Amino acid sequence: MAAVGRDVGADLRDAGVVPLGAGEVHKDIKIAASMHGQPGPSLEDAKLRRPLVIEIIEKKFECFRKEMTLNIYGTLSFATSAGISGALANFIFRYCFKVKHDALKTYASVSALPFLATIVADKLLLTDALYLDNISEENCILRSSLIGIVCGVIYPSGLAFSKNGRLAVKYRTVPLPPKGRVLLHWTMLCQTEVKAMAIPLIFQTAFGILNGLQKYAAFKKKLEKTVHED
Template sequence: MNITMSESTSSTERELLTMNPPVKQGQRLTRENIIEFLAERFNRLPENERKLFTYGSIYLGINSAFAGLIANSLFRRILHVSQAWFSSSLPMAVLPFLTSVAIYNATVTTPMLTGDLNCATCAVVRGGLIGTVAGGLYPILLALPVNGGLAARYQTTPLPEKGNILRFWTTVSQPVLKKMSFVLILQAMFGVYISSRHYTIYEQMLKLPPPGTDLEELPE
């Protein structure tokens, strides 16, 4: 049976079906074909574009690490914790970094390189959510128990009775959330920027000419 393109065929599949040499008649278009096609196109991108696509999630992760350190510092000041600075700062930098990188790669970068993400709006929304949640809210939520445990251990702040725990931590968290609001907005904007740039690079990959064709400049 010959390969035909339906209305639901993705842009990646359309590019693959028209590339030179095309998929042979009667050969089924598989996921491996698409991944191989995108990998070949990716390797032909300019070096700066490849670096941005490869390390974009790391840039987002670095911002998340800084957000974690800021949240950690704010909670330490409110709870008057001066001990164990390194032991509290290390997880507050490492965990948000690793979480942001892993989630971004799993939901944005990898789906693009496998042809599963062909929607610019979807990519931008995912990037913004990852920047806000993994890069902003998660460090705040992580800093709360870390510094709460230190405050209890070193008795730097009188902790409430069982019945007032929720009210106490809500009161403690409010000034942190207020001061971190700018960081949350910045993280969301950076996530949107990185994901939009990645999708632009992805579209450039699809517009590249067939192998063996020399062009002085890539199409914009």
Template sequence: MSESDHLKMNSSISPEQKIIKQNIVEFLSTKFNQLPETERKMFTYGSIYLGINGAFAGLIANSMFRRILHVSQAWFASSLPMAVLPFLTTVAAYNAAVSNSILSGDLNCATCAVVRGGLVGSLAGGLYPILLAIPVNGGLAARYKTAVLPEKGNILRFWSTISRPVFKKMSYVLIFQAIFGVYISSRHFAIYQKMLELPSTRTDVEELPQ
């Protein structure tokens, strides 16, 4: 199919879809505002809780690699990105995959929400901090010459050997993050279902997609 055909298809269905989408978002937003404050806070701040755990995972991984590579310098310089980047990445990934998808009406499957939450927790909040710690501490080890780094041909083998004990110890963190992501996403979907069961007002009926 040519590019012009794609443009014709998009232009033919786009206006109606946009109106329906906008009505759904407004309807869900109205329902969300009817929820008790505690549930609104849980939905709003759930990703932040997961992100805080991701920040702790980054600090733990950073500490392990520093110990293995005998790095004692620049503690704050390495700890700051290892806490901030996993936090921001986890929050953004969870909001995009779960929270925003629910509130936009794109995620109506409980199993899908739970799977997404678990994956975000384990990958963005667990695996990513470990992988991030490798270049951060590798650069410090090279700069301060605290460890003998390999030649170009042995880099992969060296880092796989160095990382093995870290991954082994951090496996519990990965599991915990996955479970916590499942818990948060299941709570969010339960709140979404409760939201839909709230009695409709006249405004809600007017906002329903026709």
């Protein structure tokens, strides 16, 4: 048997095949296992890219948050000025009609409704119009000024007039108007004091112009950033 083994080994060496020893086989297995355990280039690239992608997303989210915060603060300031204008209009008409009833109810409604109306109008006529219709800067300023005048002066004045006028008729704090001269009667009652509404009119117009400029500047900045990234 030993002679046969030696003959087979000699034949293998003559054929160019060198049999491996146990140590060499074990070494090859270790090398193969270590190569199998090492991460490939694609996995390493993915590990390197992951923090970079997360950083880019965080930066974009931070920019978006700042823009949204700026827009929200501008809209809330605009709406707050309309609410203050409503409170002033309510005070003027209550003084004109000598009304002393339901003060909290009238102040709450005349302040809150212009506030909400300004937010809705600003969202629909300015923000959505900018991002959907791409309106011009002049158009944006004009719309914002009209929102300030309508929602911050005309609407709260009419609201305060109607609410306090009803209370004046209900509690008879002022003489009732004669037939056929209702509008003239109410106008004569408050024509002097209502001139004070010129102050919020000027203020709301100026505030509307500033709000329009700020909204358009924020829109252009975001548009340029989007084009630059593309």
